[in-house]
Structure formats: structure tokens, C-alpha cells
Amino acid sequence: MKTLEKYSIGVGDRFAHQAKPQLRACLLAAEAGADIVPVWNKSNREHTIIGSEPASVRSAADAAVRQLNWTRPYHVDADHINLETVDRYIAPSDFFTIDVAAFIGKSSDASEISGFLKNHAELSSPSAHAIAAKYHAAVKEAGRIYRRIESSKGAGNFIAEVSMDETDAPQTPPELTIILAMIADEKIPIQTVAPKFTGRFNKGVDYVGHLPQFAAEFEEDIGAIACAVDRYGLPKNLKLSVHSGSDKFSIYPAINRVLKKTGAGVHLKTAGTTWLEELIGLAEAGGDGLALAKQVYGEAYAHREELCAPYTAVIDIEAAKLSSPSTVAAWSSNDFTSALRHDPNCPAFNPSFRQLLHVGFKIAAKMGDRYLRMLEQCEPTISKNVTGNIFARHIRPVFL
Numbered sequence: 001m002k003t004l005e006k007y008s009i010g011v012g013d014r015f016a017h018q019a020k021p022q023l024r025a026c027l028l029a030a031e032a033g034a035d036i037v038p039v040w041n042k043s044n045r046e047h048t049i050i051g052s053e054p055a056s057v058r059s060a061a062d063a064a065v066r067q068l069n070w071t072r073p074y075h076v077d078a079d080h081i082n083l084e085t086v087d088r089y090i091a092p093s094d095f096f097t098i099d100v101a102a103f104i105g106k107s108s109d110a111s112e113i114s115g116f117l118k119n120h121a122e123l124s125s126p127s128a129h130a131i132a133a134k135y136h137a138a139v140k141e142a143g144r145i146y147r148r149i150e151s152s153k154g155a156g157n158f159i160a161e162v163s164m165d166e167t168d169a170p171q172t173p174p175e176l177t178i179i180l181a182m183i184a185d186e187k188i189p190i191q192t193v194a195p196k197f198t199g200r201f202n203k204g205v206d207y208v209g210h211l212p213q214f215a216a217e218f219e220e221d222i223g224a225i226a227c228a229v230d231r232y233g234l235p236k237n238l239k240l241s242v243h244s245g246s247d248k249f250s251i252y253p254a255i256n257r258v259l260k261k262t263g264a265g266v267h268l269k270t271a272g273t274t275w276l277e278e279l280i281g282l283a284e285a286g287g288d289g290l291a292l293a294k295q296v297y298g299e300a301y302a303h304r305e306e307l308c309a310p311y312t313a314v315i316d317i318e319a320a321k322l323s324s325p326s327t328v329a330a331w332s333s334n335d336f337t338s339a340l341r342h343d344p345n346c347p348a349f350n351p352s353f354r355q356l357l358h359v360g361f362k363i364a365a366k367m368g369d370r371y372l373r374m375l376e377q378c379e380p381t382i383s384k385n386v387t388g389n390i391f392a393r394h395i396r397p398v399f400l
């Protein structure tokens, strides 16, 4: 059976140019004593916005692995797919994030729900029926998607994750327990599960929420998983998948502490953070690179409503805090990178500027070859920032 390792990091690479510097961060982790396996993820939403094909993620990952002589496992994640979108991912991917958040709360077969509860006396509680009813349709849908993939790839040849993170209401640890029991009954051998954790996980910026509550629930979720593995025979390596929405620095120390205390593994999924490092690397290069980064911002500013629309649930941009493109036009490399780089202690850091650029990759996609050529031209400064960001800001605080 294809088995996901204990520690893994999901890295997103919108324009398929950063697999090598991302992999280099995993090599640095190995040197520092942590075995972390890379998983290249790109969501269906990103592929659609950019106009790319899932196979391009596989080729970029394979090439990086060859070039850097990476001998440990690595995976390619069909991120946030559903029954309508999964087909073109089946051949190039070996990891599938089955997103059923849209099915939470949909009505489902009442007799199946009561049958489930009758078979699981151990779950009985005053709220068990309401929880089972809330998630039943979602788990049934996950089963349909899982079997669609299994019928093409064969059982045991891929890693399955079920994600319910893209929704407003978090799933509490007692809810996770019932969800896992239903997933086991549905015979989906998930190796990772991505609940919506308490607090806000906005794109590109830090966590907003109650840290002690996050830490307590994260640990209870790990307990719920261990219990479900024992009771229901889910895969022994089943672990939480944290969809970070890029950079959730303030929860990383809590995750690190709980992992050390419990011995649990984790999958930390990042994505857009790398695209922002590309922009930082372009700006840091100065000259044409800086000019292009400014142009991306100018266009993103002009089209901000359209760019933000698909992400309204996960961004909080303060319009008044957005620098005007004419101001940005006069910026030095350092002005641009300090506004964009996610250093919460830097007075020049501008979260609104960063979030707008986070969702602004469509602008770069529209630039086509001109953008890609500039990535190649500014490769040294971009690589340095991509590797440094993944290693120092993500891997080190979570895993080391």
C-alpha cells in the first residue's frame, strides 16, 4: 500500500518553476535531523485560474527529484477535487484531497443515519444524531469520489485525504470522532484528514483566533484519530492535515509542542506562500524583475474586486490600507519586499498588500511567457527566498 510518511509538507507551485528550491528545503530539513516528505499540491481552482494541467505538477516534481537526487518518497496531490473535477488528475496524481465541504449539512438518508448510530453505541451522546446527520451526506460523497479514483488507480496505489476545511464552522473534536467512524464505515482508507480548525485561516496571513483553544482542540483531534484507528481499523498512519492557507506562524509552536508530546505525525499544507516568494524574489532582483512585480500589483489593484471574489471567505483586505499603484511605482526593491514579506514584526509589512497579491496570481498567469521568462532571469533571488521561506518559516517551527 502506498503509505504517507509521518511528516510531510504540501508545497504549492502555481507556475511549476519552484519545485527544486522547495525540495531543497526538505534536504535542509534532513540535514537538520527531520525527515519530511514533499507533496506537490495544486488545487483545481488554481489550475482553472491559471489554465494549467495537472500533469505539469507531476513533471515539475519528477524533474526536481531527479536533479537534486532525492531518494526518499514524494507525492503529487490532486488538491480539493470533487466528483466533477477529479478525472484529469487521476493519472498524474498519487495523493487525492477529496473535498466534500460543500456537502456538509445536506440532507441524507434518515434510515442510514439511524442505522449508523445503532451500529455505534460507543458514540451515543445527546448530540450524536445531529452530528451524524450534518456530515452523513459529505461522507457518502467522499465515498463516491474515493471509489471513482480507486476504480482507475487500484486500491492501495494512492493516498486519500478527506477535507472539510473550506467552510465557516469548525469541526469540533467530538464531530471529528463521528466523521471518522462514518469514513471507516464507508470504507475509505484515509491517511490524512483536514478538518476546519477553530479560528480564521485567511490566505497569506497569520492565524486569527484563540491560540489556547486551537492547541487544546488540535491535541483532542489527535486523540480522536488515535481512537478511530484503534476502533475502526483506519490506516495506522492516519494523521491531521493542516491546510494553512499559506502562513499560520502563530499556531506552529503549538503544533510542534503537541506533535512532540503525542508522537503524532502531521501533513502541513502550504500553497500560495511560494508564489509570494516568487514576487519577492523578482522584486529583490531589482531592474526588470522589480518592474514586473510592480506591474503585477498595479493590475491586481485595478482588478481587485474580481480577483477577491472567489476568496471572500478567506481574505480580509482593508481597502484603505492598500498602497496605490502610483505610490508602489516609486518603491525600491526593499520597500516592495518589506511590504510583502511575511514578517509580522517588520513595521513595513502590509497584510492587505500581501493578501491582494496572494490572490493576484491570475495577473501573472495572463502575462504568460513574459512572466515565466522573468522567473528564469531572476532565478537566484527567487530560489533563495522560496527555499528560505519553506525551511525557516514553516519546516523549522513545525517539525524541528
Ligand SMILES: [Zn+2]
Binding pocket: 080, 163, 165, 166, 243
Ligand atoms: Zn484546504
